[in-house]
Amino acid sequence: MSAKEFVQSFIAQPLLASTSNLAEIVRVIYERLAHQHTDSYTVTYSVDQFLFLSGFLVTYLFLKTAETHAVGLKTWFLFYFHRIWRLTPPYMLGMHLCVCSTRSLASALTCDSM
Numbered sequence: 424m425s426a427k428e429f430v431q432s433f434i435a436q437p438l439l440a441s442t443s444n445l446a447e448i449v450r451v452i453y454e455r456l457a458h459q460h461t462d463s464y465t466v467t468y469s470v471d472q473f474l475f476l477s478g479f480l481v482t483y484l485f486l487k488t489a490e491t492h493a494v495g496l497k498t499w500f501l502f503y504f505h506r507i508w509r510l511t512p513p514y515m516l517g518m519h520l521c522v523c524s525t526r527s528l529a530s531a532l533t534c535d536s537m
Contacts, residue, residue: 485502492498 488502489498
């Protein structure tokens with residue numbers, strides 16, 4: 424059974440038969456698909472692993488910089504400035520995409536012509 428057939432037979436068909444509200448259909452499909460295979464222990468463990476490894480990476484990069492420069496207020500300032508300068512553009516792009524997609528989805532769901 425393909426993914427399309429699965430969605431049609433187990434999710435979409437019963438919903439279309441029971442309601443004509445598009446927003447309700449999208450909400451139920453999201454709840455059924457998004458939370459289908461989520462194990463809270465695995466998710467928590469993965470987040471902990473990511474933070475642990477990223478902490479090691481950041482510490483390594485700082486210690487590598489500290490070997491060549493004297494550690495002082497200027498070094499700390501440049502370290503954090505570089506991280507902010509490097510991470511802010513992708514973060515802002517992600518926020519922009521989320522806001523734009525949320526607005527377009529909300530306007531599509533509240534459209535009265537459907």
